[in-house]
Amino acid sequence: MRRxxxxxxAVALLATFFPASVLxxxxxxxxxxxxxxxxxxxxxxxxxxxxxxxxxxxxxxxPFRAPEYATILSTGLTAGRGPDIIxxxxxxxxxxxxxxxxxxxxxxxxxxxxxxxxxxxxxxARSRKDGRIYGVxxxxxxxxxxxxxxxxxxxxxxxxxxxxxxxxxxxxxKDKGVVPxxxxxxxxxTLEVLSGVIAPNFYGGTTFFEAVTRGQTTFRESAYxxxxxxxxxxxxxMPTGFMGVDYATMQQMFINEQAAMFIGGxxxxxxxxxxxxNLDFGVFPGPTERAxxxxxxxxxxxxxxxxxxxxxxxxxxxxxxRFTATLEFGQMFTDLLAQMSAVPGVVVKNPQLQQVQxxxxxxxxxxxxxxxxWQAPTGSTLLQSALQGMMAGTLTPAQVGEEVTRxxxxxxxxxxxx
Amino acid sequence: MTLSADGSRAGxxxxxxxxxxAGRRLWLAIFLAPAVVLFAAFVTYPILSALAYxxxxxxxxxxxxxxxxxxxxxxxxxxxxxxxxxNAFGNNVIVFVLTMLVQNLTGLGLALLLARNPWGxxxxxxxxxxxxxxxxxxxxxxxxxxxxxxxxxxxxxxxIVGLGAxxxxxxxxPGIALVTLTxxxxxxxxxFPTIVFLAGINAVPEDYLEAARLDGASExxxxxxxxxxxxxxxxxxxxxxxxxxSFNWFELPYVVQGxxxxxxxxxxxxxxxxxxxxxxxxxxxxQDIGVGSAIAVLMFIMLVTVSTVGAVFxxxxxxEMG
Numbered sequence: 001m002r003r004x005x006x007x008x009x010a011v012a013l014l015a016t017f018f019p020a021s022v023l024x025x026x027x028x029x030x031x032x033x034x035x036x037x038x039x040x041x042x043x044x045x046x047x048x049x050x051x052x053x054x055x056x057x058x059x060x061x062x063p064f065r066a067p068e069y070a071t072i073l074s075t076g077l078t079a080g081r082g083p084d085i086i087x088x089x090x091x092x093x094x095x096x097x098x099x100x101x102x103x104x105x106x107x108x109x110x111x112x113x114x115x116x117x118x119x120x121x122x123x124x125a126r127s128r129k130d131g132r133i134y135g136v137x138x139x140x141x142x143x144x145x146x147x148x149x150x151x152x153x154x155x156x157x158x159x160x161x162x163x164x165x166x167x168x169x170x171x172x173x174k175d176k177g178v179v180p181x182x183x184x185x186x187x188x189x190t191l192e193v194l195s196g197v198i199a200p201n202f203y204g205g206t207t208f209f210e211a212v213t214r215g216q217t218t219f220r221e222s223a224y225x226x227x228x229x230x231x232x233x234x235x236x237x238m239p240t241g242f243m244g245v246d247y248a249t250m251q252q253m254f255i256n257e258q259a260a261m262f263i264g265g266x267x268x269x270x271x272x273x274x275x276x277x278n279l280d281f282g283v284f285p286g287p288t289e290r291a292x293x294x295x296x297x298x299x300x301x302x303x304x305x306x307x308x309x310x311x312x313x314x315x316x317x318x319x320x321x322r323f324t325a326t327l328e329f330g331q332m333f334t335d336l337l338a339q340m341s342a343v344p345g346v347v348v349k350n351p352q353l354q355q356v357q358x359x360x361x362x363x364x365x366x367x368x369x370x371x372x373x374w375q376a377p378t379g380s381t382l383l384q385s386a387l388q389g390m391m392a393g394t395l396t397p398a399q400v401g402e403e404v405t406r407x408x409x410x411x412x413x414x415x416x417x418x
Numbered sequence: 419m420t421l422s423a424d425g426s427r428a429g430x431x432x433x434x435x436x437x438x439x440a441g442r443r444l445w446l447a448i449f450l451a452p453a454v455v456l457f458a459a460f461v462t463y464p465i466l467s468a469l470a471y472x473x474x475x476x477x478x479x480x481x482x483x484x485x486x487x488x489x490x491x492x493x494x495x496x497x498x499x500x501x502x503x504x505n506a507f508g509n510n511v512i513v514f515v516l517t518m519l520v521q522n523l524t525g526l527g528l529a530l531l532l533a534r535n536p537w538g539x540x541x542x543x544x545x546x547x548x549x550x551x552x553x554x555x556x557x558x559x560x561x562x563x564x565x566x567x568x569x570x571x572x573x574x575x576x577x578i579v580g581l582g583a584x585x586x587x588x589x590x591x592p593g594i595a596l597v598t599l600t601x602x603x604x605x606x607x608x609x610f611p612t613i614v615f616l617a618g619i620n621a622v623p624e625d626y627l628e629a630a631r632l633d634g635a636s637e638x639x640x641x642x643x644x645x646x647x648x649x650x651x652x653x654x655x656x657x658x659x660x661x662x663x664s665f666n667w668f669e670l671p672y673v674v675q676g677x678x679x680x681x682x683x684x685x686x687x688x689x690x691x692x693x694x695x696x697x698x699x700x701x702x703x704x705q706d707i708g709v710g711s712a713i714a715v716l717m718f719i720m721l722v723t724v725s726t727v728g729a730v731f732x733x734x735x736x737x738e739m740g
Contacts, residue, residue, distance in 0.1 A: 067677070071697045074479040074705065096704050100480020186590045188678055241567025243681060244587025249568050258568075376706035377498060381678075381699060389682035392592050403498070410496045 027058045028316040033076070034061065034087035035069035038271075042336045049332075050323050057316045059085070077102045077308070084311040085320055088135050090124030090301040092373035097306075098127040098134040104307040105132040110318055113325035113343075120365075121342045124301025128374060135304025136325045137342035138333065142266045142356045143196040143298040143366065149280040151178060151260040159284045161295075163201075163230065166287040170237040173260050180237040182259035184245020185391045188384030190264075194231060195387060196298035196366050197263050197286040202227035205296035205364040213371040215414020218405040220398070228390065228397040235391065243392050255279060266356045267302075270338035283355045297356075299363040300370055301342060375411040382407040465718060472711035479705055489708040493716075499709065505683050506691040513600050513687065514664035521604035522656055525611030530641065532612070533619040543616070547609030554606070558673030561602045565589050589674060592684040599685055603670050607663075611656050618652035619645055654732040658725055665721055668693065688717050 034043070043061040051058060062083065064072050070093075076082035077097065086103065088094045097103050105127075108115050114122070117137060125135045147159065155176055160166040170180035185191050200208075203223045211217045212224075219225075239245050239253065254262035255275045262268070272279055285295040305324045307317045323329055330343025338350045340357065348354050365371060372379025386403045389395035395403070409415035475485040493499045528546060532539050549557065564571050565588040573585035588598045622645055630640050668689030671679065677694050679686025696710025 070705070074697070078479055092704055096478035096698075098478075100478045100482075102478075102480070184590070186587070186680060187676060188680055188682075239568055241573065241585065241587035241590065243590030244565065244567040245590070246562075246566075249566060253568065373704065376695070376698075376704045376709075378704055382498070385678060385680075385682050388680060389592065392590070392681055394592055394682065407498045 027056050028313045030057065030059045030084040030311075030313050030316055030320065032059050032061045032085040032087070032320075033069075033073060033083040034063045035066040036087065037063040037065065039063075039337060042333070045336070046329060046332055050320060054316075054319060057313075057319065059320060073097070080310060082308045082310070084308055084313050084317045086306045086308060087138075088304045088306045090137070090303050091370055092375070092378060094125060094134055094304060094306070095127055095129070095374060099129045102309055103134045104309040104311070104314070104317075105130075105134055106136070106307070106321070107133070111136065111322050111325055113322060116344050117325075117342065118344065120363075121301045123370070125304045135306035136321055137301045137304050138324065139267075139302040140299055140340045140342050140360075141302045141366075142340070142360055142363065143193055143264070144266060144283045144285060144356060144359065145197060146254065146262040146264065146268065146272070146281050146283055146352075148254070148257055148260050149282050151257065159282065160287055162291050163287045163289055167233065170234075170261075174237055179239050179253065179259040180261060181234060181239075182245075182250045182253040182262045183234070183238055183242065183264075184247075184250050185238075185243045185388055186246040188388050189380070190247050190250065191231075191387040191391060192368065192380055192384045193265060194234075194263050195228060195383070198230050198234070199224070199227035199286075200296040200298055200364050200367075201286050201288045201293070202230055205362075209365050209367055209371060212367070215412070218415050218418055219401045219408075220405050220418075221401070225397040225401040228387070228400055231387070231391065232397070243388070251275075254281075266353065267339055269350065269352045269356075273338060281352065283352050283359075285359045294362050295359070296362055296364045297359045298366040299360055300366040302339075372408055372412070377407050377410070379404060379408055468711045468714045468718075471707055472715050474708060476705070476707045479707065481707075485708060489712040490716075493709050493712045502683065502686065502691055503688075503713070506679070506686045506688045509596055509679075509685065509687050510665050510667065512596060513603075513667055514661060516597065516600045517604060517607075517660050517664055518657070520601065521608055522611045522660060524604070525608055525656075526615050528608070528612045529615030529619055530645075532616050543613070546612050549606045550609045552606065554669050555673050557602065557606045558670055561605075562589065562674050565598065590681055592681050595675070595681060595684045599671055599674060602674070603667075606670075611660075614652050614656055615649065618649045622648045650732070650736040654729065654736065657732060658729055661728060662721060662725060665717065665724075688713065692717065 032043070032047075036043070040061060040063050047059045047061055070089075073082065073086065074097075082102070086097075088097060088103070094103075098105075106114065114133060114136065121137045121140060122133060125133050125137050127134055151173070152158070155172060155178070157169050157172060160169045173180040183190060183194055203221075203226075208217070208221075208223060212219065212221075235242070239249075239259065245253075250259075250262060250264075251268070251271070253259040255272055257276075257279070266283075269283075272281060285297045288295050305321055307314070307321055311317050325343060327343055327345050330341035330346040333339065333341040333343075334346045334348060334350075334353070338353055340346075340348070340353060340360075348357050368379035368383055382404045383400070386395055386400040390397060390400050405415055405418070409418070471481070472489050473485060473487070474481050475483050475488060493503060528542075532543060536542075563569070565573075567573055567585070567587045567590070572588065573582075576582055576585045586594060589595050626644055626648075627640055630644055635643070666689055667687045671685050671687055671690055672693070675685045677690055677699055679690050679694075692710055692713040694710075695706050695713060698705040
């Protein structure tokens with residue numbers, strides 16, 4: 001009996017030295033890292049579909065917590081142990097991995113589906129260093145205002161179009177004891193989003209974006225600082241002690257119908273629905289100065305699926321990457337996550353997302369993310385912190401413009417000495 | 419091994435002694451090896467690699483050319499780094515001073531009270547020490563909830579007792595956020611200096627105190643002239659540990675305020691600044707490993723220098739018992 005056991009153990013040990021892959025039976029195993037912990041069920045579903053069609057490939061979706069993702073990915077890639085398929089951010093967030101050569105460049109021959117993607121979306125997947133594409137864009141996001149339809153109806157309010165109407169709506173709500181806006185300032189990025197909704201209609205949208213990215217003007221310009229000053233008018237309508245209100249509290253206030261409006265991004269739609277099925281909400285763009293203006297909405301490419309330049313399974317990884325660029329993948333992405341897939345031709349069924357899609361006819365690049373997140377210190381880092389100062393009353397809008405311009409001048413040549 | 423009285427073993431001792439010495443060394447090496455290996459892997463190597471990183475320029479997460487002191491020059495001359503550095507350093511100083519005043523003085527007071535063995539002293543000792551045993555992440559999370567301006571119990575309680583006017587966004591107002599964080603930290607750590615001071619007080623021989631009392635010294639005189647001087651070694655430890663803790667402060671501000679030192683860098687400390695610069699903010703800031711490493715090197719030099727000088731200075735003031 002003992003001999004038999006020993007023999008069995010020996011066989012088992014020997015077997016580990018001769019894995020089946022050597023004999024060509026084992027499928028190619030690929031890892032796919034991401035920061036989207038909450039979307040794991042969707043990715044698992046799409047991967048199952050892909051695997052059914054490609055029996056020789058196995059993909060494991062491994063999400064990490066968003067705050068640690070960039071650090072984990074950096075460590076993995078520099079140690080030569082990164083994943084095969086990588087969920088990447090867009091613009092500068094992609095550049096930081098692509099420029100040093102950690103990501104495999106893609107071309108139209110390898111991924112012909114990319115030809116159909118609009119240039120603005122592809123811009124988020126392109127490296128500034130060599131102009132090449134490093135991923136398949138997965139979503140576009142738009143910054144908007146959400147409102148609770150039930151609360152609006154209770155107080156006979158209609159969706160505001162102009163700034164004046166917007167303020168009137170908020171004043172009415174406040175007088176009736178309703179918190180008009182759920183937004184807070186504890187987390188700087190939520191203030192940058194707030195500025196992305198409010199400011200473009202006052203600084204002139206894409207015209208200013210192009211002027212400032214070309215270095216013809218700076219963030220000191222009064223059009224920009226004046227637009228930021230509009231944000232100060234929102235303070236009385238934000239929750240008491242709004243500077244201590246974090247993102248989770250903002251969401252909870254809107255989801256639990258404790259606040260009538262929430263200024264945020266289109267990525268919230270799926271989450272709001274999932275948290276409170278009875279929440280009846282609509283979407284409207286940032287208000288304009290005059291009624292006859294068509295409002296600008298800030299939008300951007302959210303991120304990309306890329307391939308590790310050092311992957312041992314390049315062919316299999318490319319197959320999966322091509323799959324992510326198909327209409328079928330895009331449609332599932334939009335249907336399951338209630339987010340705008342970056343794949344062209346996807347039909348949107350969600351009513352709020354349809355509204356967002358319509359607003360996107362006059363979209364302007366989300367200014368810091370698209371234009372000024374290419375090197376450290378990024379425009380977002382500078383703006384978020386300065387906006388906290390402005391909303392807390394320690395900085396003026398002009399000082400915010402000054403801080404951002406001065407900080408950026410360390411790598412934006414056109415700002416130097418201006 | 420020394421010479422024996424009759425010298426009989428002396429003849430054999432040179433060889434045997436040598437081998438024993440060698441054996442002793444071998445044992446010492448074996449016992450020290452785990453610590454040396456761990457120290458080298460987790461302290462020496464990271465410090466040296468940070469020093470090396472700080473001397474290179476970086477392209478994203480990839481190392482490019484040798485930069486010499488370029489990153490240090492950038493840290494001290496290119497806006498916004500010099501201001502961020504000065505601001506974070508200043509905040510570390512505030513944290514140190516406040517912690518000394520609030521946490522350690524309170525700890526000393528509690529230790530003096532507990533040393534008199536009041537009713538329930540053991541229970542109090544356990545209660546004061548309890549928060550020290552709690553996970554820092556839990557402490558940060560709980561206090562962030564308590565201080566939440568919308569749902570938090572602190573502002574709600576103030577409202578109920580008629581002090582609603584004092585309600586504040588405790589963690590969101592630039593003027594008070596750092597003080598709030600330091601107080602949370604003091605709440606968590608209070609038990610530690612209390613126990614160290616209490617151990618120091620209990621170590622003072624009872625006959626010293628009795629002799630002083632027989633000579634007619636008041637309780638305050640006993641405390642001031644006997645307990646305090648003999649407590650100096652405990653003070654040295656606490657001051658040095660508070661200094662290192664304050665200047666390495668990272669976990670609590672990170673858990674409660676995130677990596678940006680919100681609001682508007684009001685709670686930014688060197689640890690956060692280093693982390694943020696080297697590894698980037700969640701998805702809005704990029705990695706700048708060169709400048710980040712330069713910050714780490716500066717922090718290390720400062721901590722080692724000040725701790726050493728401080729330890730030497732404080733040691734001199736210590737009084738020997740006996």
